[in-house]
Amino acid sequence: MRHFEEQLNELRKRLLEMSGLVEAAIYRSVQCLVEGDEKQAHIVFQNEARINQMQIEIDDLATAILALEQPVATDLRFITAATRINSELERMGDLAVNTAERALSLLRKSAPKPLIDVAHLAHLVESMVRKALDAFVRKDAELARTVLTSDDAVDELRDAIYTELIETMQNDASLVESSVEYLFIARNLERIADHATNIAEDVLFLVEGVDVRHHAEVRRAG
């Protein structure tokens, strides 16, 4: 039993370490985008392999615990949630890498005027990620729910950004290439927000035992 608790703690510890790495990768890719800080992008690239390796290790650890300890009830729920969160984190890490690549590429192109809404979106998404991970650490269903309600704000900002970028491309052919980078960056940020939402849903599943995936009405009512 002691051994089992130790294994669960190890799983929790590694998942937190992975969270920290992914949160930092997102922060750094946004720094490169918003502040033009190239160094941050390179650190994101350096840490990519470690995040990928960590995902495999966490998955292996979760499978080993399932096989050897045959956990039930709350512990089983924690382990399956951990596996899902692990996979969300790895995808968020990929999106941070892609964002950093595009942010670097933007620094080398004639770019449209700084898009205020992209910076807003980036900071909103960062805060969603932070809240989702804090909610997981603290098993805080209330905090998890605040992540779910940020969805609408993300959609509004995304629409505003797309409209602005399409107008920019229509008015100035020399800005087409950089606008396309911005389009994909906005899409990456929106997807990172989706993954943060998935993690928040996993936290609700873990804390309350309620599966809120695909049930927007339940989520909003909460």
Added chain:
Amino acid sequence: MRHFEEQLNELRKRLLEMSGLVEAAIYRSVQCLVEGDEKQAHIVFQNEARINQMQIEIDDLATAILALEQPVATDLRFITAATRINSELERMGDLAVNTAERALSLLRKSAPKPLIDVAHLAHLVESMVRKALDAFVRKDAELARTVLTSDDAVDELRDAIYTELIETMQNDASLVESSVEYLFIARNLERIADHATNIAEDVLFLVEGVDVRHHAEVRRAG
């Protein structure tokens, strides 16, 4: 023991049903895109809720089997692979919905000349999806490996499509909006290919017990 076998069969059966729905959604979204067949897009939208519901049911079933039967070795590996494949399928379904939406929207816009490469990419991606799912059904590692080696062709087509679309937008402002739809469609297709690749990796994990995620060199050497 009989009960356990029945549960595994039930899990396998549902996952195949889900595969069939998702494969059809991808096929229909491509039909709408390539043939301009609006009806296909609407069927994709109608089936979305069923795919989402099915993902939850499969996940619940997998968790129940883990909790009640405490499987080990091959069975455990099958169940964890099934859970991952389930999640890949649901994401592919989402991408098919988004592709169908954008394909419909293209039918209402002044569009650039038909992009031959987009049709090529769509058909390549469809074949990767079919092979990945067949490999899972037949536990065919050889077939799974052919999916992994299609990656390069996908990347080449994507690059060609992006270059063509950027030139189109630079030369004709009236085609910016539709070109943006095409950009995102190409990105969706590329991501569906990524998910097919992930499923192929899960099949290798299942059949050979080798975790090939994030190890391009191992995959290519195979």
